[in-house]
């Protein structure tokens with residue numbers, strides 16, 4: 001499931017960022033390509049804003065019959081995902097796996113996707129792609145001075161896809177929607193999702209500078 005109902009405020013521009021062209025194709029097209037190409041994924045649902053008029057401007061037929069559009073985007077990312085999960089509940093069973101992947105992560109590689117699916121396997125809880133934190137981290141005072149250095153041991157940057165069973169994720173999101181990722185909602189149920197090591201190439205496009213980096217990664221061939 002690919003939430004794509006945001007407006008991309010921080011990137012700016014005339015179109016929502018998921019339609020920004022990277023290497024000649026809309027960002028979201030790159031984001032869903034690996035999903036549509038994977039034999040392990042049966043269906044790909046894109047969650048659009050109800051009034052999205054841009055999706056139709058592009059030809060999606062090349063991605064095949066797995067792809068469907070749901071026009072049920074909500075006010076937040078969590079709302080969009082929950083609306084999507086509810087919209088597909090007639091065709092997706094409670095114990096079916098759902099991978100939620102941001103339209104704004106265009107550089108997901110087949111190797112990263114396969115690692116997630118293989119390592120989560122039949123896990124009780126589910127899991128997410130994440131990159132070990134590499135930077136030196138500082139905790140600031142309110143006056144923006146360094147209070148202290150925070151150890152990066154055991155710290156990870158969450159990415160997507162995030163893989164959970166439909167029933168568990170639906171329950172988790174309907175209980176706590178003030179979360180910025182699916183894992184956060186599952187954690188709030190007291191569960192501990194698995195971290196599957198990824199790397200910085202699966203970046204999220206958040207600011208204009210990320211567009212340049214994402215395009216470079218796409219043109220050079222996706223990461224490991």
Ligand code: CTP
Nearest residue numbers: 003004005006007008009010075076080103104
């Ligand atoms: N998203 C969504 N519904 C929303 C908000 C976000 O489906 N109401 C999606 C975005 O389209 C994106 C993903 O969630 O694919 C990650 O969100 P983010 O990077 O924050 O995108 P935007 O919300 O569009 O960007 P911004 O926060 O800068 O406005």
Ligand code: MG
Nearest residue numbers: 006007008077
């Ligand atoms: Mg946002």
